[in-house]
Amino acid sequence: MEVKDMSPPPAPPTPTTDDDNLCRIDVTDVAIDGVTLLICLCGLVGNGAVLWLLGFRIRRNPITVYILNLAVADSTFLLFMVTSTFLYVVENLCFSAVSLMYQRSLFLLSLLSYNMGLYLLTTISIERCMSILCSRIRRPQHLSAVVCALLWALSIAVIAAVTSLCLSQEHEHCRMALISMYVLNFLIFAPPMVISSTILFIKAQCSSQHHQPKRLCIVIFLSVLFFLLLALPLSIWNFLQQFGYIVVSSQVVFLLACINSSTNPFIYFLVGSCRRHCSLMSPQVAFQRVFEEPEDNTACSNDTTMDTLAPDC
Numbered sequence: 001m002e003v004k005d006m007s008p009p010p011a012p013p014t015p016t017t018d019d020d021n022l023c024r025i026d027v028t029d030v031a032i033d034g035v036t037l038l039i040c041l042c043g044l045v046g047n048g049a050v051l052w053l054l055g056f057r058i059r060r061n062p063i064t065v066y067i068l069n070l071a072v073a074d075s076t077f078l079l080f081m082v083t084s085t086f087l088y089v090v091e092n093l094c095f096s097a098v099s100l101m102y103q104r105s106l107f108l109l110s111l112l113s114y115n116m117g118l119y120l121l122t123t124i125s126i127e128r129c130m131s132i133l134c135s136r137i138r139r140p141q142h143l144s145a146v147v148c149a150l151l152w153a154l155s156i157a158v159i160a161a162v163t164s165l166c167l168s169q170e171h172e173h174c175r176m177a178l179i180s181m182y183v184l185n186f187l188i189f190a191p192p193m194v195i196s197s198t199i200l201f202i203k204a205q206c207s208s209q210h211h212q213p214k215r216l217c218i219v220i221f222l223s224v225l226f227f228l229l230l231a232l233p234l235s236i237w238n239f240l241q242q243f244g245y246i247v248v249s250s251q252v253v254f255l256l257a258c259i260n261s262s263t264n265p266f267i268y269f270l271v272g273s274c275r276r277h278c279s280l281m282s283p284q285v286a287f288q289r290v291f292e293e294p295e296d297n298t299a300c301s302n303d304t305t306m307d308t309l310a311p312d313c
Contacts (some may be wrong), residue, residue, distance in 0.1 A: 032251045033089045036258055040078045040085070043262025047075040050265050053287050063124070063216065064291050065144035067268075069152075070120045074261040076113035080106055081258050108166065111181075112159040114234065114257065118185055119151040121224055122193040128220055129196035132203045158184070175242050182239040190232070197224040215271050215290045222267050230260035 050071040054064045084106040140146075162181055166174035201221040237253040240246075272286030 029251065030089060032255060033085050036085050036251070036255045037082060037089070039255070039258050039262050040082045043078045043258065043265075044075060044082070046262060046265030047071045047078070049283060050268065050287075051075070053284055054291065057284055058287055059292060061291070062139065062144040063128070065148060066120055066124045066127075067291065069148045070117060070124075070264065073113040073116040073120060074264060077110055077117070077261050078258060080110040080113070081254065081261075084110070085254075104167065105163070108159060108163045111162070112155055114231070115158060115181070115185065116151060116155040117227070117231070117261070118189050118193070119155060120148070121220075121227055122189045122196075123147055123151065124220055125193050125196040125200060125224060128216070129200045129203075132200055132217070178238065179242055182235050185235055186239075193224055194228070197221050215274075218271050219267055219290055222271070223264055226260055226263050226267070230256040230263070233257075 051068065054060075054068050054071070058064065084103065087103075087106075158181055162174075162177045165177040197220055200217055233248075234253045234257045237248065237250070268290055269283055269286045272288070272290040273281050
């Protein structure tokens with residue numbers, strides 16, 4: 001039985017009837033797909049810049065290890081979306097048909113990097129929150145790399161299980177696998193991410209009304225906020241679809257997810273560039289201002305570490 005509830009990425013092909021063999025082009029679908037492609041390409045450039053700067057131009061530290069892996073996850077998701085969206089544009093323009101199995105494979109592979117982004121944001125928020133809450137427990141030197149490796153292994157294992165069931169088993173098995181995956185995302189990873197990022201944002205500015213939160217805290221909070229607003233609808237949409245509820249077009253949720261994966265590099269740059277006169281600077285300097293801040297465990301104190309806080313724009 002075909003897995004009808006697991007819809008592939010945007011723009012399903014326009015159906016034709018026996019009486020009309022001409023291809024009907026939906027201009028709205030093609031326009032949305034074109035915007036999606038453009039955003040994905042911009043996002044690939046932005047995440048490529050993050051990989052270059054953090055990988056080769058800026059001193060490595062625990063937080064940059066997480067951000068590098070997040071950029072890899074976002075870039076991978078955007079690459080899958082460029083491929084799948086391009087194929088749908090071609091199909092909408094009646095040049096060829098795309099295998100349904102291939103469409104489903106692309107969709108499932110895109111979920112690998114999508115889930116990884118969620119796992120990484122949760123980990124970043126929790127770890128930074130523990131630091132802000134004055135925890136003086138000494139972290140192992142290579143903890144970030146080990147955690148990232150474990151998260152990639154978890155994401156691959158989850159998608160491998162879902163893929164094996166959705167591409168080779170009956171519809172009900174695939175449906176239960178997808179529901180289990182989204183329950184894991186909603187109940188295990190999303191709540192700690194929201195709670196810790198909220199605590200992080202509040203504690204970072206609790207010392208004085210005259211001080212803004214540290215740039216890194218702003219970056220984490222904004223990244224989580226944009227994920228909730230732009231990427232989470234994809235999980236909600238596909239979860240509801242397993243029960244037969246179709247509230248919006250798949251094009252909309254995939255477009256939002258692409259915007260989310262393209263947003264983080266611009267958040268890093270804008271937050272790092274923000275100074276008293278709001279003048280912009282080079283991406284490398286902006287990234288250094290965000291990710292090379294001195295680590296401290298007393299963000300809520302009034303000592304000299306407050307000099308690293310971002311001035312109000």
